[in-house]
Amino acid sequence: MQQIIAPRIENVSRRAMLRGLGITAGLVLAAPVLSRRGMAAYSTGADKMPHGTVNDPRVFVSIAPDGIVTIIASRAEMGTGSRTSLPMVVADEMEANWDRVIVKQAPGDEVKYGNQDTDGSRSIRHFLIPMRQVGAAARMMLEAAAAKRWNVSITEVKAVNHEIVHTATGRKLGFGELANDAANEPVVEAAKLQLKDPKDFRYIGKGKVSIVDLRDITTGNAMYGADIRLPGMKYAVIARPPVVGGKLVSFDPKDAMKVPGVEKVIEVQGWPWPSKFQPLGGVAVIARNTGAAILGRDALKVVWDDGANAKYDSVSYRAELENAARNPGEVVRNNGDAEAALKSADKVVVGEYYLPHFAHVSMEPPAAVAHVADGKVEVWAPVQSPGGTREDLAKTLGISDKDVTVNVTLLGGGFGRKSKCDFVLEAALLSKAVGAPVKVQWTREDDIRHDFLHTVSVERIEAGLDKGGKVVAWRHRSVAPTIMSTFVAGAKHEAPFELGMGLVDLPFDIPNIRCENPEAAAHTRIGWFRSVSNIPHAFAVQTMVGELAHETGRDPKEMLLELIGPARLVDVGPSVKDLWDYGEPLSSYPIDAGRLRGVVELVADKGEWGRQVPKGHGLGIAVHRSFVSYIATIVE
Amino acid sequence: MIKLTVNGQARTWDGDPSLPLLWYLRDEVGLTGTKYGCGKALCGACTVHVEGQAARSCITAMSDVAGQKVTTIEGLDPHGDHPVQKAWREINVPQCGFCQAGQIMQAAALLTQNPHPTHDQIRETMSGNICRCGCYQRIETAVRVAATGA
Numbered sequence: 003m004q005q006i007i008a009p010r011i012e013n014v015s016r017r018a019m020l021r022g023l024g025i026t027a028g029l030v031l032a033a034p035v036l037s038r039r040g041m042a043a044y045s046t047g048a049d050k051m052p053h054g055t056v057n058d059p060r061v062f063v064s065i066a067p068d069g070i071v072t073i074i075a076s077r078a079e080m081g082t083g084s085r086t087s088l089p090m091v092v093a094d095e096m097e098a099n100w101d102r103v104i105v106k107q108a109p110g111d112e113v114k115y116g117n118q119d120t121d122g123s124r125s126i127r128h129f130l131i132p133m134r135q136v137g138a139a140a141r142m143m144l145e146a147a148a149a150k151r152w153n154v155s156i157t158e159v160k161a162v163n164h165e166i167v168h169t170a171t172g173r174k175l176g177f178g179e180l181a182n183d184a185a186n187e188p189v190v191e192a193a194k195l196q197l198k199d200p201k202d203f204r205y206i207g208k209g210k211v212s213i214v215d216l217r218d219i220t221t222g223n224a225m226y227g228a229d230i231r232l233p234g235m236k237y238a239v240i241a242r243p244p245v246v247g248g249k250l251v252s253f254d255p256k257d258a259m260k261v262p263g264v265e266k267v268i269e270v271q272g273w274p275w276p277s278k279f280q281p282l283g284g285v286a287v288i289a290r291n292t293g294a295a296i297l298g299r300d301a302l303k304v305v306w307d308d309g310a311n312a313k314y315d316s317v318s319y320r321a322e323l324e325n326a327a328r329n330p331g332e333v334v335r336n337n338g339d340a341e342a343a344l345k346s347a348d349k350v351v352v353g354e355y356y357l358p359h360f361a362h363v364s365m366e367p368p369a370a371v372a373h374v375a376d377g378k379v380e381v382w383a384p385v386q387s388p389g390g391t392r393e394d395l396a397k398t399l400g401i402s403d404k405d406v407t408v409n410v411t412l413l414g415g416g417f418g419r420k421s422k423c424d425f426v427l428e429a430a431l432l433s434k435a436v437g438a439p440v441k442v443q444w445t446r447e448d449d450i451r452h453d454f455l456h457t458v459s460v461e462r463i464e465a466g467l468d469k470g471g472k473v474v475a476w477r478h479r480s481v482a483p484t485i486m487s488t489f490v491a492g493a494k495h496e497a498p499f500e501l502g503m504g505l506v507d508l509p510f511d512i513p514n515i516r517c518e519n520p521e522a523a524a525h526t527r528i529g530w531f532r533s534v535s536n537i538p539h540a541f542a543v544q545t546m547v548g549e550l551a552h553e554t555g556r557d558p559k560e561m562l563l564e565l566i567g568p569a570r571l572v573d574v575g576p577s578v579k580d581l582w583d584y585g586e587p588l589s590s591y592p593i594d595a596g597r598l599r600g601v602v603e604l605v606a607d608k609g610e611w612g613r614q615v616p617k618g619h620g621l622g623i624a625v626h627r628s629f630v631s632y633i634a635t636i637v638e
Numbered sequence: 639m640i641k642l643t644v645n646g647q648a649r650t651w652d653g654d655p656s657l658p659l660l661w662y663l664r665d666e667v668g669l670t671g672t673k674y675g676c677g678k679a680l681c682g683a684c685t686v687h688v689e690g691q692a693a694r695s696c697i698t699a700m701s702d703v704a705g706q707k708v709t710t711i712e713g714l715d716p717h718g719d720h721p722v723q724k725a726w727r728e729i730n731v732p733q734c735g736f737c738q739a740g741q742i743m744q745a746a747a748l749l750t751q752n753p754h755p756t757h758d759q760i761r762e763t764m765s766g767n768i769c770r771c772g773c774y775q776r777i778e779t780a781v782r783v784a785a786t787g788a
Contacts (some may be wrong), residue, residue: 081734081735220718223671237665291662291665293661293662297654364770365734365736365737367674367675414735445677446676
């Protein structure tokens with residue numbers, strides 16, 4: 003099975019070049035060793051992630067005798083470019099010529115590669131330094147090998163563009179010629195690594211490297227999860243319980259089986275809600291192609307028990323959340339006395355903001371291929387979390403991690419949806435049931451109906467102003483079902499990582515601030531979606547700033563800058579216990595009001611804030627710190 | 639029995655004549671460059687050429703293409719060097735890339751019919767192809783580059 007698929011997956015990028023240069027099988031420098039753990043030059047939250055980072059060149063770099071350098075991309079590619087940028091960092095540090103580099107996608111194996119959860123906007127933040135260390139170590143091993151070959155001091159040689167040069171004589175040895183010797187050099191320890199001076203970077207920060215999959219994408223050869231085909235593979239679509247927490251009562255496959263191309267109709271195991279990422283269960287239609295499977299499903303007759311959420315109605319739920327937001331809730335931040343300051347304020351402005359559920363709607367709906375055979379499973383899937391997917395597959399099938407192989411394809415968008423591997427587990431369960439490789443394809447309707455929806459939210463902000471129009475009190479109540487409800491039954495309060503996304507980390511210079519989180523029960527599978535809780539929190543806070551400017555007749559940009567206050571590192575005060583800072587140490591990534599001011603000024607300049615706009619138009623300005631990045635926008 | 643030509647090759651289909659062309663191409667022929675995005679002709683990811691015209695293969699039945707010539711992204715140019723493909727690479731259009739085959743097929747059909755489209759004609763023709771990464775400015779630029787060379 004491995005042989006069948008390997009050429010398609012591993013050579014997803016640069017297939018044309020592979021053919022042209024004729025890579026040999028004898029890769030060296032790569033060794034099946036235990037990983038050296040990465041050590042960042044500055045502190046990040048990387049080491050707190052499961053399995054941390056790895057900076058061992060033998061894990062990430064191999065060099066063939068013909069000089070072709072293969073670099074492993076361990077993070078998933080969903081359009082952010084990390085499959086290109088991180089290997090490019092390695093290549094730059096090791097002085098490899100990018101034209102002679104092949105990028106190979108790592109399977110899910112976090113013990114070997116370090117954390118592979120491609121989420122949280124942190125691939126570069128966490129892996130820039132480890133990947134530079136990988137490249138530097140590989141370069142220094144090549145240099146050491148060359149120095150030995152020439153019997154000269156290592157200080158007399160240096161790596162330049164895929165060769166090691168003896169500076170005194172101009173003698174050169176290519177990377178390929180040194181690969182075997184370099185593989186026998188000891189790996190340079192992190193403390194002794196000499197990283198390049200940034201002024202010597204060839205690729206990093208130059209904006210000249212295109213994504214490795216560019217050609218394949220433009221010729222239709224790029225492989226996404228839905229594009230994997232195995233011999234004997236069956237195609238499946240699944241009718242799932244229409245309500246979260248519901249289950250299958252009975253089904254009649256007769257009409258489905260009459261559809262040309264339909265081969266089987268079988269039940270899919272479901273797990274009671276909440277069950278993290280386990281499948282919802284239902285009825286699968288197995289066919290010779292996806293179109294037949296979809297028609298077969300349309301013809302199915304299924305009886306469902308809708309369960310406890312049968313009456314969930316988003317209109318009445320909204321009213322429930324609004325009511326909660328108008329009453330006190332759990333205090334999650336408290337500075338000064340906002341209650342008293344609101345009472346004594348000259349004027350109180352109230353804003354209430356509702357955001358509905360959002361579905362992720364990646365261009366590529368969830369799809370995965372699984373082959374279960376001989377007590378092992380191999381999957382090909384567009385997953386953001388190959389390590390977690392591997393663990394969940396092992397648990398679901400009752401087998402060991404070592405019998406699970408997760409091949410990561412390109413992702414046609416992810417947005418957090420593809421961190422949840424339910425669709426991969428479905429494929430594995432079905433492959434086991436039918437005894438053949440199975441591709442599960444979610445239709446677009448499935449994607450929207452059965453998504454791990456983004457939280458629905460009501461945000462209510464009351465701001466008290468003094469006679470001069472200065473904001474002296476701010477009370478923000480955030481009511482939203484928590485992501486934790488997908489993991490733990492009955493979770494009703496936003497978790498610290500949700501509160502920390504734009505609620506309790508409010509960077510405003512207001513003496514009296516109170517943030518509350520009244521409870522909200524979930525009735526759908528709640529999941530993270532792009533910037534997660536920053537969406538409702540920032541939307542409410544920044545819209546409120548606009549409202550306050552409007553109420554007081556002030557320029558919204560000036561209002562915003564006044565609320566941010568002077569350039570400083572924001573201290574949210576002692577009421578917030580262990581402020582969640584995107585998993586990063588606050589010392590490395592403080593909340594910097596100066597940077598907020600800076601991006602506001604920059605966007606005002608670039609967006610020509612204050613310019614005349616046509617009748618009926620207006621300009622809006624907003625700023626936010628999301629996942630430790632600072633963003634300002636102007637919208638006309 | 640339906641006879642058709644796919645990327646210059648004669649083919650036959652004796653299965654369900656109502657099967658959408660998309661699934662025939664992807665699952666029966668193995669041309670997976672044409673993508674499924676919605677199944678309702680709303681996103682454009684499945685765009686192919688039928689007799690040189692852009693068509694949404696997800697709502698085109700096999701019976702609709704009997705006796706017709708179908709071209710997919712894999713067959714747009716024998717070397718993958720159609721002017722639109724080259725422009726796409728020059729401008730670095732894609733991010734995740736999933737919608738791009740459909741975008742390229744739509745743009746190529748436009749330039750066949752109208753080799754010198756105006757800015758508005760480019761926007762209008764490409765407006766049915768959704769890109770979730772938001773590569774629209776680069777798509778527009780690349781279509782212009784393919785048409786004018788600059």
